[in-house]
Each structure stands twice: as C-alpha cells, then as structure tokens.
Amino acid sequence: MDLFSLKGKVALVTGASYGIGFAIAKALSAAGATIVFNDIKQELVDKGLAAYKEAGIDAHGYVCDVTDEDAVAKLIAAIKKDVGPINILVNNAGIIKRIPMLEMTAAQFRQVIDVDLNAPFIMAKAVIPDMIEMGGGKIINICSMMSELGRETVSAYAAAKGGLKMLTKNIASEYGQYNIQCNGIGPGYIATPQTAPLREPQPDGSKHPFDQFILAKTPANRWGEASDLGGPAVFLASAASDFVNGHILYVDGGILAYIGKQP
Ligand code: NAP
Ligand code: GCO
Numbered sequence: 001m002d003l004f005s006l007k008g009k010v011a012l013v014t015g016a017s018y019g020i021g022f023a024i025a026k027a028l029s030a031a032g033a034t035i036v037f038n039d040i041k042q043e044l045v046d047k048g049l050a051a052y053k054e055a056g057i058d059a060h061g062y063v064c065d066v067t068d069e070d071a072v073a074k075l076i077a078a079i080k081k082d083v084g085p086i087n088i089l090v091n092n093a094g095i096i097k098r099i100p101m102l103e104m105t106a107a108q109f110r111q112v113i114d115v116d117l118n119a120p121f122i123m124a125k126a127v128i129p130d131m132i133e134m135g136g137g138k139i140i141n142i143c144s145m146m147s148e149l150g151r152e153t154v155s156a157y158a159a160a161k162g163g164l165k166m167l168t169k170n171i172a173s174e175y176g177q178y179n180i181q182c183n184g185i186g187p188g189y190i191a192t193p194q195t196a197p198l199r200e201p202q203p204d205g206s207k208h209p210f211d212q213f214i215l216a217k218t219p220a221n222r223w224g225e226a227s228d229l230g231g232p233a234v235f236l237a238s239a240a241s242d243f244v245n246g247h248i249l250y251v252d253g254g255i256l257a258y259i260g261k262q263p
Contacts, residue, residue: 027230
C-alpha cells in the first residue's frame, strides 16, 4: 500500500474550502499529504480552516484568486516559504454559469473560461519549475462530463472543461520527460453547492426534473458524493499512477457508458 502513500508530500488544492476540493484534500491528507488550499475570500478560507481542523487536519489556507497571475506567483512563493515546494497540484477551483448561449454576454463567457481554463494554466505554469527541480510532480485537473458532452445553457463551461481536457494532455506531453504526471478527474453529477439548483425539490415536494433525469442517466442510480472522488485523487496523486499520464479518469457512476433508463 506504500504505492498510495503521500507521506512527505505537499498538496495544493485550489478552491477547497468546501465541496469537491475539500473532499479531495481530506483524502490526500488521509494518505499522508500536507494540505494547502486557497479560496477567493478570507471568510471562505477561515471557514475552510475550521472545517479542516474539525476533520483533524492541520491545513494551510491562503486567499488567492486563481485567475490573477501575480497573486498566484505570490501564493506559490508564500507556500514554498511557509510549507515547502508543491509536489501535488489539484486544479479544482471552478465556476459555472447556466445561461442559454444567445443570452450569454461575451464577458460572462470569458469569466467562465478565465476561472475554469486560464487559471489551471496559470497554476500549472507556477508549480512546474519547482516540480522539475524536485525530479517530478503530480498535476490533477478537475474536468467534467462536459469535457465530453454538451447540454443546453452550459456553452462556456463545456468549452472550458473541454479545453481543460486538452490542456491536461498537453502538459503531460510537454513535461512527462521531467517525471511530471498530469491527469484529469472527470466527476459525474456530484451533490455540492454548485449543483444544488439542479436538485431543488419542486413546490409539491417532488424531485426536480433534472434530478430525475440524472438518476435515469446514471447506472448507479444516485448522484455522486464529493467523497467518491477521494480515492481516484489519491491514486492520481501517488506513485501508483507514475506511468499514467494525460488520462482523464471519469468518476461518474457510469453515466458516460450508459444510454439511460427507458422512461
Ligand atoms: P463549488 O461548490 O462551486 O466550489 C468551487 C470552489 O472554487 C469554491 O470554493 C469557490 O469559491 C472556488 N473558486 C471559484 N472561483 C475561484 C477563483 N477565481 N479563485 C479561487 N477559488 C475560486 O464547486 P464544486 O461542485 O465543489 O466543484 C469543484 C470543481 O469540480 C469545479 O471545477 C467544478 O467545475 C468541478 N465539477 C463539479 C461537478 C459537480 O457535479 N459538482 C462535476 C464535475 C466537475 P467561492 O465559493 O468564493 O465561489
Ligand atoms: C450542469 C452541471 C454539470 C456538473 C458537472 C458534470 O449544469 O450540467 O453543473 O456541469 O457541474 O460538470 O460533470
């Protein structure tokens, strides 16, 4: 089981005060990693620190907007000074705007691309030099079903997550020679604040139509929990995946394999 050990490793998980990032950080901590996380607001970082402490994790939290290249450079330098160079980067921070394309402004489109695609580029660029110096490292990009599929109202998000899939493959191609593995995790539909609007019970108490739709599309017949992503993240962060590179590991309960339950 040492193959899955992260003892002595420093892991930075972006946007990890709660949700999927928090769950992934908890799993990496359980495997021995020192956890560092950032969020966009101090109040969120404080909330996250309290949650990690409650989970018995002595995490290091920083305020940083991942789209701000200067702020990211300062973040990485501060982490290196306070904790040590980053061995594992999880690009988790993300936003979604559910707006029909013809109603979406270019500024709204750019904002989603900025957080979900440009920021992982900025973060990876900031950590790779130290990884090269250390003889290797792990980058995990949190992709999506929308790295493979489209649906109404998520044009910007799908474009970003599709791009993130290809950025993942390109980092693997360009830096694999330095023993850096860059892979993606493609979560299915996970019960977090980001998908809460899709699961809102109807006024009559019945399930949201989208909730019913996802259950019919998922062989596991359930929404994923953020904790379902912990094991796959430990695998991709550990020596167990040293010859896995440029791969998107879909953790979706089988959605991508399934035509859907007949109504
Ligand atoms: P979430 O609940 O919305 O959490 C996203 C986190 O990222 C929040 O803490 C958010 O902070 C932070 N963030 C947003 N913009 C940021 C920025 N510019 N700089 C730093 N932090 C920022 O989302 P989630 O459901 O946990 O999803 C996490 C990741 O998984 C995202 O990349 C998402 O696209 C992806 N994903 C989610 C699902 C799902 O079904 N939930 C499925 C597939 C993929 P604020 O609260 O301040 O915005
Ligand atoms: C949506 C959902 C999805 C999930 C996730 C699926 O509106 O369709 O928010 O995009 O967030 O990305 O993998």
